[in-house]
Amino acid sequence: MTQGVLLFAFNNEQIDYLAMAAWSARNIRRHLNLPTCVVTNVVDIPGTYQFDQVATVDLPPTEQTKYFKDYKSVAAWHNKNRSNAYELSPWDHTLVLDVDFVVASDQLKQLFNIDQDFLAHRWAYDIAGHQAFQDNNWFGTYRMPMSWATIMCFRRSKKAELIFNTMQMIRDNWTHYRQLYQVSEHTFRNDYALSIAMNVVDGHTLSTPSIPWQLASVTPETKLTQVDPDTYKIEYESSDSKPKWLLLKQDFHAMGKRALGEIVANPC
Amino acid sequence: MPILAERGYLIPAIDTESVDYLACAIQLAESIRQWHPDANISAITVKRCDNPVFDHVIPLPHGDLGGFANDWQCFEASPYRQTIKLEADMIATSPIDHWWTLFEKRDVVISQGCKGIFNEPSNNRTYRRLFDSNALPDVYNAVTYWRLSLTAKNFFELVKNIFANWDRFKTILKFPDELPTTDVVYAVATIIMGVETVTLPPGIGPMITHMKPGIIPSVTNDWTNEFVWENTSPGLRVQTVAQSGLFHYHVKDWRAL
Numbered sequence: 001m002t003q004g005v006l007l008f009a010f011n012n013e014q015i016d017y018l019a020m021a022a023w024s025a026r027n028i029r030r031h032l033n034l035p036t037c038v039v040t041n042v043v044d045i046p047g048t049y050q051f052d053q054v055a056t057v058d059l060p061p062t063e064q065t066k067y068f069k070d071y072k073s074v075a076a077w078h079n080k081n082r083s084n085a086y087e088l089s090p091w092d093h094t095l096v097l098d099v100d101f102v103v104a105s106d107q108l109k110q111l112f113n114i115d116q117d118f119l120a121h122r123w124a125y126d127i128a129g130h131q132a133f134q135d136n137n138w139f140g141t142y143r144m145p146m147s148w149a150t151i152m153c154f155r156r157s158k159k160a161e162l163i164f165n166t167m168q169m170i171r172d173n174w175t176h177y178r179q180l181y182q183v184s185e186h187t188f189r190n191d192y193a194l195s196i197a198m199n200v201v202d203g204h205t206l207s208t209p210s211i212p213w214q215l216a217s218v219t220p221e222t223k224l225t226q227v228d229p230d231t232y233k234i235e236y237e238s239s240d241s242k243p244k245w246l247l248l249k250q251d252f253h254a255m256g257k258r259a260l261g262e263i264v265a266n267p268c
Numbered sequence: 269m270p271i272l273a274e275r276g277y278l279i280p281a282i283d284t285e286s287v288d289y290l291a292c293a294i295q296l297a298e299s300i301r302q303w304h305p306d307a308n309i310s311a312i313t314v315k316r317c318d319n320p321v322f323d324h325v326i327p328l329p330h331g332d333l334g335g336f337a338n339d340w341q342c343f344e345a346s347p348y349r350q351t352i353k354l355e356a357d358m359i360a361t362s363p364i365d366h367w368w369t370l371f372e373k374r375d376v377v378i379s380q381g382c383k384g385i386f387n388e389p390s391n392n393r394t395y396r397r398l399f400d401s402n403a404l405p406d407v408y409n410a411v412t413y414w415r416l417s418l419t420a421k422n423f424f425e426l427v428k429n430i431f432a433n434w435d436r437f438k439t440i441l442k443f444p445d446e447l448p449t450t451d452v453v454y455a456v457a458t459i460i461m462g463v464e465t466v467t468l469p470p471g472i473g474p475m476i477t478h479m480k481p482g483i484i485p486s487v488t489n490d491w492t493n494e495f496v497w498e499n500t501s502p503g504l505r506v507q508t509v510a511q512s513g514l515f516h517y518h519v520k521d522w523r524a525l
Contacts, residue, residue, distance in 0.1 A: 142485045142495070142507050145386055180496060180508070196508075204510040206386055 001155075003112055004035040004052070004091040007099050010059060010078035011042065014071050015257045016264075018042050020099040022049035023264040027103040034095070039081070039088050055088050057081065064187055070220040070258040082149060082190045083167035086160060096152040100254045104230040107213075107251055108151070116209050117157040120194060121148040124215035127252060128222050128236040128244070139192055141182035145206060147198050148215050149190035150253050159201060166197035218248075220256035226263045269326060269347050271416070275368055276308030276348035281356045282328070282338055283315065287520045290315055292356040297321040298525050299359040302502035307365070312338075312345050336450045337431045343414065343424035355410040357520050358476065361504040361511035367413070367474055375419035376466040378454055379411035382478035382516070384485070385495075385506045389475065394482040401442045404455035405463050410516055411474045412454075423466060426457045477511055479518040492522045499524050 005028050009021040018040055025036040035052035038045075041059045045051070059078055066077035085096045093112055097103070111119055122145065126133035137146050154160035170177050170193040177196055178186075198208040218224050223235040232248040254260040277300060281293035290313050297309045298321050310324040311317060314332050317325045329344045342353050352367065371377045383389050393400055414420035430437050430453045437456060438444035445452065458466050467473075478484075479491055486494050491506075498505040504515060504524060517524075 141487065143386070144507065145388075199508060204505055204508055205512075206509055 001092040002090070003093045003095075004037060004089070005032065005095045005097055006085055006089050006091075007036060007038045007051075007097055008079075008082055008085075009038050009040045009042070009099055012076040012078065014068065014073070014075045015261060017099050018045070018049070019264050020257075020260060022046075022051070023267065024097065024099050024101070024103060025049070025051055028097075031103050031106045032095075032109055035091075037088075037090055039084075041078075053090055057084075057088070066187055068220075068257060070256040077187070079190055080171055080188060083164050083171060083193065085152065086154070086156075086164040089156075092156050094154055094156075096149075096154070098150045098253065100257060100260055101150055102232070102252050102254050102260070104232070104249065104251050108153075111151075111153040111211065114153075114209075114212075116153075117155045117159040118163055118198075119153040119209065119211050120198070121151060121215040122146070122210035124148055124150075124217050124253070127216050127218055127234060127246065127248065128238075130219070130239060133217065133219065139181065139183060139195065141184070144181050144195060144199075146191055147195040147208070147210065149194040150215060151211065152194070153211070162201045163194070163197050166200050167193040170196050216248075216250060216252040218252050218254050218256065220258075222256065224254060224256060224259040224263070226268050228268050232263075269329070269345050271349050272324065272347040273308045274348065275350045276310060276323070276346075276352075278342060278346050278348065278351050278353045279309065279311045279356050280338065280342055280353065281311045281313040281315075281317075282332060283313075284335075287357075289313075289356045289520075290317060291523075292358075292520060294319050294321055295523060295525055296354060296356055296358055296360065299361070299502070300364070302525075303360055303363045304365050308348065310347055312342060336448060336453070339409070339450050339453075340424045340428035340431065343420060350415045351413065353409075353412045353414075354514065355516065357518070358410060358514045358516045359504065359524060360513075361477075361502075361515045362513060364474070364513065367411075370468070370473060371413040372415070374413070374468070375415055375417040376423050376461075377413040377473060378407045378409060378458060378467050379474045379476065380406050380408065380467055380470055381475045382408060382483060383475050384483055385477060385479075385511065386509055387477075387512060389471075390478065390483045392482045395480060398441070398443055398445065398452060399455060404452070405458050405467060406470075407451060407454050407458055407467065408476055409450045409454045410476045411514060419461075419465060423457060423461055426460060427453055430456055474513055477513065477515045479516060490519055492517075492519050497524070501525075 007021040009017040021038050037053035038051045039055045060080040065074045174188045202208045225233045235245045238244045279293040281290040293311045311322045326345045434448040504511045
């Protein structure tokens with residue numbers, strides 16, 4: 001069974017997602033020893049970027065914007081074709097990773113040993129320990145449980161195909177689903193579409209198996225720097241307003257794109 | 269009451285001024301029959317009822333003593349050797365007959381805890397402050413099993429005693445209610461009988477879905493006008509999520525079937 005990692009990279013005026021994807025591909029090769037395929041609209045990929053495959057696609061048709069906290073500004077957010085991962089993946093068993101997910105260990109390899117057609121995270125947590133982050137594990141006024149699309153591991157199977165098809169249906173009818181789940185934001189998020197799709201495909205029972213550990217997250221409010229190739233430092237203010245820092249030697253979701261962009265531009 | 273069957277569901281349905289509990293009980297019985305057409309189901313009521321959804325309609329053995337104080341009469345009134353007593357204002361949203369297997373080795377089982385619409389145990393304690401203040405077990409009389417046994421007899425005699433002597437029992441509680449509620453009386457009786465005697469370990473056994481604000485994420489008091497709910501006949505979805513077990517709808521005049 002062929003295996004690999006699929007990355008989506010559509011640059012906007014502020015963030016060079018393709019550079020992040022190339023940086024991530026190097027980490028993936030070092031730690032997971034898996035091939036990578038980048039899905040992008042960039043035609044001239046720089047020669048230093050080492051992807052095993054490139055799927056060149058058009059920019060997702062509907063453009064939406066997102067407020068990036070760390071940039072303190074609004075920018076385009078081309079996120080509407082993540083649900084095409086099923087058609088775009090060249091492998092039997094695929095890991096779809098956000099390019100801002102930092103691979104610093106071989107932990108993700110475990111996902112290929114789990115006998116499930118589709119896996120994603122149910123729970124995310126803030127490494128800095130801020131409890132308010134927990135609210136991100138639900139969405140909408142009525143607090144529908146969230147499934148995170150940051151990492152999706154799927155086998156070529158009917159179930160995975162159904163989940164991605166359902167995500168597309170939700171994306172194409174977002175106004176309806178937004179009203180149904182009372183989501184206040186206008187912005188479409190793949191996390192929402194995945195959460196709703198998994199519930200639909202599993203017979204509305206919320207019983208979908210999930211990745212058996214939580215998604216470690218570093219928020220945009222936390223200062224992130226790289227110490228060595230697989231060690232990162234976070235500096236933050238604790239809940240009781242004391243300055244704190246931690247060294248991370250683990251995988252994590254870097255939610256602040258500016259800090260990650262600086263690491264990618266000047267890697268150790 | 270003579271024993272007429274080995275196992276059956278018993279639904280007390282004594283109307284109050286504001287609530288037609290018999291109508292609630294009929295809806296509950298119909299929902300159980302959707303899953304278990306051959307189930308034995310009886311109602312206890314003071315009204316005349318010819319609805320064939322019930323196998324038996326039983327009067328209160330000692331008459332209507334008012335409010336919650338009728339509860340202890342269910343033990344005497346039940347026509348079953350093994351009884352699952354269900355509060356009337358609920359519906360069965362999934363099969364429930366596996367509970368018999370879960371309960372059958374015990375004399376009395378009172379359900380513990382409640383959950384929200386996403387099937388997650390509730391940690392909202394708004395309605396359970398009296399329980400927490402007094403370290404009472406988190407029992408819900410909404411689902412209570414017993415088999416004819418000395419333990420069950422003692423339990424319901426104790427319940428009767430606590431209701432009858434609430435003025436004295438309430439002095440041992442912090443912040444007691446002026447009038448006793450069945451859940452609090454059951455909790456006190458549970459402490460006296462021994463928690464292990466009349467409950468299963470926490471997390472095992474039925475847990476009702478409780479539709480009170482705070483437990484569910486509704487903005488208003490009336491979730492029926494706020495949430496999208498679908499009768500899937502049999503079954504119920506709320507905000508697209510399939511419900512399981514018994515669904516305590518709180519808005520007493522809600523009719524789903």
